[in-house]
Amino acid sequence: MNFINSAPRPVVGGTPTTQASKGPYLELSMYKEVPTGEISLEEFEEYALDRLRVLKAIEEAKLRSKSEDTIQADVETLLKKHMQGSSRQQTYRKDVLSHHILRLAYCRTADLRSWLLAQEALLFKFRFKALGRQQQVEFFSSMGLPYHAISDAEFEELAGQLAAVLNACGEWDKAKAVTSSSRRGDTHGLQDIGRAGAAAAAAAAAVASRPLFYKVPFQAVPDLVGSRRVLLRAGQAYVGEDQVYSLVVGAFRSCLSASLAEAARAWGAFSAAEADRLAPLVDSLPSRSVYGSDNRKVPVGEISAGQLAGLVAGRHFPLCMSVMYERLASEHHLKHWGLQQFSLFLKSIGLPLEQALLFFRQQFAPRTPGDKFNKEYAYNVRYNYGQEGKRQDWSEWSCVKIINQEVGGACAGAGECNGGCPYKTYSAEQLRAALSRLNCNDKVIREVVDKARGKHYQLACGLAFEGITGSPQETGINKPSEYYASSIELATQRAAAAAGANGAGAQQGQQQQQQGQQAGGGAVQPQQQEGPPQTPAGQRAVAAGIPA
């Protein structure tokens, strides 16, 4: 079990950081050594998924532009919840093993590698920042990076400018510390903190006397340069001691990046050797949902073709499906892949075959006579329900499949005819228009468009859920039916709450009232309709939820 000993170890000589065992984060590791030992298959899978939960939560927090401090606190909670073992050693073991498993799982394409690299670097950063000042200096020293603290003479010369940078960052106290120690002009011979060992101890002593600054090439700290949080002179950045995380994370990143590239090269041999055992498991990890399956079930029970319009009007369909519905209603046609995507979705939310055939026949009718429909399209619908061809019970398309769906050049403008994910295929303009038709909150629309532009289509969809329903979608959306399920669940809850309040819901938000009304069979009288004009169908299908 030699991974227990592979605690952060100085790369270039020096003393092992036994100090670290005093702190709460002895486990912070550069993961340089590959762990050996035994692990059960269950543990293998569980460790990997637990780590993914942490990484995905950090990613989402970051994408939601939460503040650094909030994420810092989140990370602490997440680690406690998902990564804590029964003992310190267990925790460390889980950390190291799960990291290496994910390294293997995410090594195979450039996209996967860069995702893992970004998230692991973030996690590492937050964990490093959680260390005490003393431990940070020690960890930094132990890495043997070739960076030197500036001499007293240089410090004296630059003190004014260093303080100016700190002031510009709003770090008034630190700026004061710089100016006051410059005036005091005390001396100590510490110039080379980079060499570990004795230097680390000296550094620890020196920390008390004046703020330390390291002189590093600006390329080593792009985040600090990009936000003007360092002084730059002739290509050298002056990094304050509380900014060394940037250097440490930079070193961690390049180390991990190299390891991932190496893992990618080794993947062939691994997958051949483990073809029957680990390879399929590892292979599937990146596409696994890390959320429990219990809270995202599609409501049971059948729905009828007649209810569909109401569900659309009640804004329970994700954007991809609601635009497809509108397209179908106005054009009376869908292209092959659009029909596939839409009919499998309808199937997954409980529309039985005969109802599906009825629905599509009706919708296609103005352009496609019944017998032509039966000849050309009915087969596909029956096929989707496992009644034709190889009679497989096909499941709905996942978001990943929909996003990767080729909607074709000619169709892209009117994307919905061939399916696909509108957050990807729509222009910002179209997206704004489509979302405001769904009465999505304006502020959220802006965020959604940003996310879509950043290619975070599923997150955009989740945000749109929040903007449309007024309640956050916590679990993520991996299939269109999950959007639908969350929306129905919310509506049902609100209907119940509204029924409980029995019309006295004066404190409830307007949106809630609308929702409650649509889902709960009009238990609350709407005071006004501000949303999209209600279609007669929408009013008919007030019981948009689960039919008995």
Add this chain to the structure above:
Amino acid sequence: METATERQDAKRAKTEHQAAEGAEPMAVDDAVQQKDAAPPEQQQQTGPSMRFLMTQYYKKLFPVQQMFKWLCYGNDSSHAAADGSFSSRRELCFTLEGDIFVRYQSYKSWTDLATDLARKVPSKIDIGPVYTHDPRQRAKYAKDFKPVQRELVIDIDMTDYDELRTCGSGGHICSRCWPFIAVAIQVLDTALREDFGFQHILWVYSGRRGVHCWVADEGARLLADDVRASVVGYLSVIRGVEGGMAKLGMGMVKHPALERAERLLRSAWRQHLLPEQCLLDEPQHYNALLQYIPDEELRSSLAAKWAKGGQGIVPGGNRRASAAAAAAGDSVSLSVRRWDELEKAVKEQASRLPSGKAAKALEKSLDDIIFAYSYPRLDVEVTKKMNHLLKAPFCVHPKTGKVCVPIDPEAAWDFDPDDVPTVQQLVQEINEQQQDAGASPQQQQQAAGAEGWRGTSLEPYIAAFASSFLSPLAASSKAALNERAQAAAAEQRTQRADVSW
């Protein structure tokens, strides 16, 4: 047959290229140009055809040898450490007639390039990165084919100043809006040299309505994309424009780099921008500027006062008058006078405020105005990616016929975009040289063939390119090669020592 495939390839490449780079600046450029087709273009159509002019240009005027030498960084020499494959790994992209992009061109020698230019006569040449392999064989290397180095480039486009400038918009550029560019060059050049320590910096006028900066230090060429983005972040202050107001990414206290910028901006503000742009002469312009003052009362009282003072002056008439007055130096232009009034009013008002914080915020609004109006506005996407294409220096701008010529950053204020030689003018100069019976045989020879640019109005630009950019660069490329050779020799020695053990 070959051409047909090439063209198809080219079309596909263009789509790829645009998808990869987002809005390709020059493509947007073209689209805009077509809409507000400027009269000079039509004039060009009446002379010799553009195709003819460009053929002459590439044969006789384009400094192909100097350009190639630059892009080789000493690797074309017989130096022991020179990398012979270097130049053939550099992508050039040609735009042929009809906006056909031919990407992934590469050349082993300057003569190959010269021959191909004479044959293909591209209306535009873009410079891309140096890749791991010859870009012509990229299919063979598939995944391993990636960019490894490329100059750090900066693009400033006058259209980003459209909501500020009072003399024109879109493709327009003139000596009155040049101060925006000149001060941008000053600020950025200083930061690149003092803060980042770069030395080999080339500024060029793009030929139409902007300038490009090429940083050719080896350290700059090797920067990873995330570091390029961080350089952009460091150099940018304006984070976008909302409701006619620039959003500024700076707080009450300024980073030393911005303090230094402020000194440069302030002197340019009173000396050039205010008098030449007449930013406070007319209501639409001074009202836009006054938006930055947070004190409502102050804003309206100044606007009212200026509205009275401005009455009776013919719009446009006062502009010329005040610019002339400023140029003559005998009186202060209207905009400068008004700025002084504004500054005084703000300071007085600030001194009356009970809270020091509010007073500071009010005074900061003056800085905000100066930064919003004159701090360099970068086209950031161009800088961020190693594989973004940028138009080569000494190209002819397809729309204006102007040559993309170097600008001396020290003399940026004296540069006049209207004085830049055009291809029409240069070809005429050559013809005159040839016809001139009194010309020496040497001159005639030059005019007929290589280095025909000598004696034309392009010569001073090429000479400046060679003396202030190429030769210092050649010296440091050579030093770098020497260093590499020494390192390699040391390596070999250690290996031999190992063997003898």
